[in-house]
Amino acid sequence: MTYVNSPVRNGLGLSDLAPRVVQSEIRAMTAECDRIGGVNLAQGVCDTEVPAVVMEGAMRAMRDGHNIYTRMDGIQRLRRAIAGKVAQTHGLEADPEREVMVASGATGAFHAAAMALLNPGDEVLLFEPFYGYHVSTLRSMKVVAVAVPLKEESWALDLDAVRAAITPRTRAMVVNTPSNPAGKVFTRAELEGLAEIATEFDLFVFTDEIYEHFIYGDAEHVSPAMLAGMRERTILMSGFSKTFSVTGWRVGYLVADARWMGAIAYFHDLLYVCAPAPFQHGCADGLEQLGKTFYVRMALEHEEKRGMLVSALAAAGMKPHVPDGAYYILASANGLPGRTAAEKARALLAKTGVASVAGSAFFAPGSGRGEDLLRFCFAKKDEDLQEACRRLGGLGS
Incomplete structure (x- = not known):
């Protein structure tokens, strides 16, 4: 008796889960910011100094x-x-x-x-x-x-x-x-x-x-x-x-x-x-x-950074939600061109070189919420945050 080996065709392809997986909007904005050499306030990389x-x-x-x-x-x-x-x-x-x-x-x-x-x-x-x-x-x-x-x-x-x-x-x-x-x-x-x-x-x-x-x-x-x-x-x-x-x-x-x-x-x-x-x-x-003094000082330093970015966003006409904790600010994107928050984030990056994240990335897909918000991270070295604030200042002029 002769046996013929018939190929089993299961088919190459992605898993059932993979088609629903997309690149994080945070990562996408970071990549685009790197491409143009902008100031990245999108990703919470926290690039302040490491304690010695x-x-x-x-x-x-x-x-x-x-x-x-x-x-x-x-x-x-x-x-x-x-x-x-x-x-x-x-x-x-x-x-x-x-x-x-x-x-x-x-x-x-x-x-x-x-x-x-x-x-x-x-x-x-x-x-x-x-x-x-x-x-x-x-x-x-x-x-x-x-x-x-x-x-x-x-x-x-x-x-x-x-x-x-x-x-x-x-x-x-x-x-x-x-x-x-x-x-x-x-x-x-x-x-x-x-x-x-x-x-x-x-x-x-x-x-x-x-x-x-x-x-x-x-x-x-x-x-x-x-x-x-x-x-x-x-x-x-x-x-x-x-x-x-x-x-x-x-x-x-x-x-x-x-x-x-x-x-x-x-x-x-x-x-x-x-x-x-x-x-x-x-x-x-x-x-x-590192004792309690370290953590108190760190919080005070970031509170100053928060104030700096809140002022810059307000001056730029992007009404900020002042946070009580963490190191992010959600701000209004109503005045920016674009239908969606993702488009507005990219418009802001193109005009100022400052990267943010679409607010819609933090709301349920299809809810329509967050489309008028952008998220900014202020855990940055002072010189980088100051430069970002200077660039944002151009929106209000």
């Missing part, structure tokens, strides 16, 4: 041979320092051996936690305007991101809208405080309302607190994990990218109940293996040696 103790700690770690894999949950010294930090700043007791994980950035922490705790088809509430990577991470796992709009202008939370968005498939909510892109700092009263809802419906709360030290005026940072009954259901995520100006190092952390940490650490190991070893040592030096 952090930089020297990483270099010393390299010279001392700390260049191999660490434990999947990070080096012990850093985990202990993180546990000490959350105890001091939040009053939270966390076991550094069972409840703290060093992650490949807060983004890696969220990815691993979502894989460990969510299933395809689950629904997760996010507050709009939201950080696009949170949404994209959920969609990559076929989890449904449900946008709950904050109130226009004030960005106040509507607890009735939160309740109305909950269905039998709701599994969790994501709270980003202070927030990217609005700089919203959720108040204690708002978080207590969310805690009540999370407890009533037995929801996880993923809390991204990467901007926790960028707080201005009378605003106060409150971690949901601090509230009564929230410790076991809160997945607290933060990191060092912003505070130490090391966004490229990819060192973050996650604090969670020991019941969840084993699975979260497993998926983080699977995806990232570990955060870069010498950078973990540098961040540990920073946590151990």
Whole structure:
């Protein structure tokens, strides 16, 4: 008997997910800004100076041979320092051996936690305007991101809208405080309302607190994990990218109940293996040696930068929403040419050489919201921010 080998034609092509994946508008504007040699206020790269103790700690770690894999949950010294930090700043007791994980950035922490705790088809509430990577991470796992709009202008939370968005498939909510892109700092009263809802419906709360030290005026940072009954259901995520100006190092952390940490650490190991070893040592030096004065000074410096950019945007006729935290400003783009926020951002870049991000990138697709907004980042070196403000000043003349 003769057998004929017939080719199996499965067909080359992208995955079912890939056609719905597009380049981040933030990355796209950064690339266009680089192409023309503009001033990039689009991406939150935070290119201010790295604290000397952090930089020297990483270099010393390299010279001392700390260049191999660490434990999947990070080096012990850093985990202990993180546990000490959350105890001091939040009053939270966390076991550094069972409840703290060093992650490949807060983004890696969220990815691993979502894989460990969510299933395809689950629904997760996010507050709009939201950080696009949170949404994209959920969609990559076929989890449904449900946008709950904050109130226009004030960005106040509507607890009735939160309740109305909950269905039998709701599994969790994501709270980003202070927030990217609005700089919203959720108040204690708002978080207590969310805690009540999370407890009533037995929801996880993923809390991204990467901007926790960028707080201005009378605003106060409150971690949901601090509230009564929230410790076991809160997945607290933060990191060092912003505070130490090391966004490229990819060192973050996650604090969670020991019941969840084993699975979260497993998926983080699977995806990232570990955060870069010498950078973990540098961040540990920073946590151990930089005290409260460092964080207070950093916030004051960024508050000055905020004032500089707010004034420039106002003078340019682009009414800014003054943020209470983080280092972004959403500003009106009504006076710029273009039908969409993306077109307006590109028009601004072409005219002034200043890159921003379309506000629509932070709202649900098809909602029509954010088309009259642009986001600007002010975590820049003074000379670069001053140049951007000078260029924006040409719009008002």
